[in-house]
Amino acid sequence: MSEETIYTFENPEYRKTYWHTCSHVMAQAVKRLYPEAKLAIGPAIEEGWYYDFDAPFTFTPEHLAKIEAEMKKICKERLHLERTEKPRAEAIAYMEEKDEPYKVELIHDLPEDAVISFYTQGEFTDLCAGPHLDSTGRIKGNAFKLTSSCGAYWRGDSKRKMLQRIYGIAFPKKEELDAFLQKQEEARKRDHNKLGRELEYFTTVDVIGQGLPILLPKGARVIQLLQRWVEDEEQKRGYLLTKTPLMAKRELYKISGHWDHYLDGMFVLGDPQDETKECFALRPMTCPFQYQVFLNRARSYRDLPMRLGETSTLFRNEDSGEMHGLIRVRQFTISEGHLILRPEQLEDEFRGCLELAKYCLETVGMLEDCTFRFSQWDPNNTEKYIGTPEQWEEAQGIMGKILDDLGVEYTIGIDEAAFYGPKLDIQYKNVFGKEDTIVTIQVDQLLAEQFDMEYTDADGQKKRPYIIHRTSLGCYERTLAYLIEKYAGALPLWMSPTQVKVLPITDRAHAYTEEIVGKLKDAGIRAEGDFRSEKLGYKIREAQKEKIPYMLVVGDQEAENGTVAVRTRAGGDEGVVAFEAFLAQCLMENATKSKRV
Secondary structure, three states: OOOOHHHHOOOOOHHHHHHHHHHHHEEEHHHOOOOOOOEEEOOOEEEEEEEEOOOOOOHHHHHHHHHHHHHHHHHHOOEEEEEEEEEEHHHHHHHOOOOOOOHHHHHHOOOOOOOOEEEEEEOOOOOOOOOOOOOOOHOOOOEEEEEEEEEEEEOOOOOOEEEEEEEEEEOOHHHHHHHHHHHHHHHHHOOOHHHHHHHEEEOOOOOOOOOOEEOOOHHHHHHHHHHHHHHHHHOOOOOEOOOOOOOEEHHHHHOOOOHHHHHHHOOEOOOOOOOOOOOOOEEEOOHHHHHHHHHHOOOOHHHOOOOEEHHHHHEEOOHHHHEEEEEEEEEEEEEEEEEEEOOHHHHHHHHHHHHHHHHHHHHHOOOHOOOEEEEEEOOEEEOOOOOOHHHHHHHHHEEEEEHHOOOOEEEEEEEEOOEEEOEEEEEEEEOOOOOEEEEEEEEOHHHHHHOOOOOEEOOOOOOOOEEEEEEEEEEEEHHHHHHHHHOOOOHHHHOOOOEEEHHHEEEEHHHHHHHHHHHHOOOOOOOEOOOOOOOHHHHHHHHHHHOOOEEEEHHHHHHOEEEEEEOOOOOOOOEEHHHHHHHHHHHHHHHHOOOOO
16 A cells, blocks of 8 residues: 555545544544433444443434534644553453443453553543554545444343444545435435335334334235245255255254354254253254255265255244344344255365356346355364364365465454355345345355264265255345345236336226236236326336336227336336237247346
8 A cells, every 4th residue: 555545535544543533532522412321332343433322311413413513623633642551450440430331341351561641632531552643633524424322231141231423434534424315315215114114015014023024915925926936046056956944953053063153143942951841942053954855864975965955933032232224133034045065075065055156146236346265163162063173174164265266355354254164145225334244155064973873885885975055136125125225126927016107098908907917917927006096107106116127108009009108116208018928028028138227
């Protein structure tokens, strides 16, 4: 990096340092205005920063406006930031004197040999590892914005106190801030949590609970279309369909390791501590169930690879603060699959899994926005994982070679692996830039031993198979959320719940409308007629609001000639065409899964 770019936003480290200093300026402003507020943590994040506070009131937009004004004063004061270090006992006493209990807890939790550092600007001092800018004057007072506030559990633990988190963003120039805020405004319009409800794809109900969305007819139809398509595609590629129970006794999860490594994320039915009574749990994943298909009888090398696929409903006890529309839920449906194979088949089968995932994501239009992460274990956090360091190094070495051989460009995510093996995570960002995993492909050399899975090889010897855990399109609810955002609700024709709306001009055209709707339905097109006694312009606007791809306007002349006047949801008038020609066009778009919107 050139000398002139080191201290610009082109340098991600400088950008992070700039935002981290902004978080301290915000915390100083809060303490000036509301001394009773207690400080928690305030890091830089991917876009901007946040700071968590324990305050005896709820931060409102009016509070944020006052904090912004005070931040501008602090920037104008050009306060120098000075770093100091203190011994542990002195650091604890210092924060106790300031009545900052969250900082005291953080210091207690630091390793014995940790360097305990503080940053001071004017009257404000904060526990912090840094780094920071040298002066608050470096921050442009007209180029930052406090964007929102929300609740956040202390240290992400739902059993701890709920704090208040204030988010902010800053740039070196006001023009850059304005552009960012304009982009965020557009994102809010596309947010599936807003748009998906307005278009009646899904809803949530308090008496049912957080993270348990109800798919309304439109949303249910889209997911049904995706599921059928994926199941058919998997069948073409040699997958065997399974259907397994939604729950099992704790003994199954003890064999798989989920009981020891994933219990907090499971919904348990019964007392998990009472070994004298049966205890069940809803399944958080399908692997231990599908293994029973392999274990149903003795297997030989001729049975492998065995590709098992299932449209699986899963349950995960996510924290309430993590819930978000259809993206983060407690019950969801996934294109689950497990491939049981001989070691020498691993690379070819991994390639097949990756090709299938890329094909699915490309077809729905999401692949261009995806990135790839090679998720590995953390050798310094071994209690989270099963297996030995040697086994992990072998598995990661094999997977790394496969990814390199396939030419996959990836980043590495330490401590992001499954507890039983490394994985390739295909990552996708929502409209606000929050990244989640949409598809995963995992290499597993360990669970076959846990379940005593074996096959007879060509040499007559019993051997352990390898396993690939994978999804084709991932979680259907999450995929629907991303599709609503990507297309701003205007899904391509083949995915649209209603593809064609037929609009009669007069009552005399009702019979022709019914005839056309019937022919469209017979051909597999999802069509409806609008027979309401409303003006044509109103019917067109209503269909456009519903994001219906095609509207067919019909009257006496169209009925006489067997034609339709075609309009699109974008407001385009495509003229009058023969009905059969329009039907052929729809069938072609469906068959090719055109992404035309």
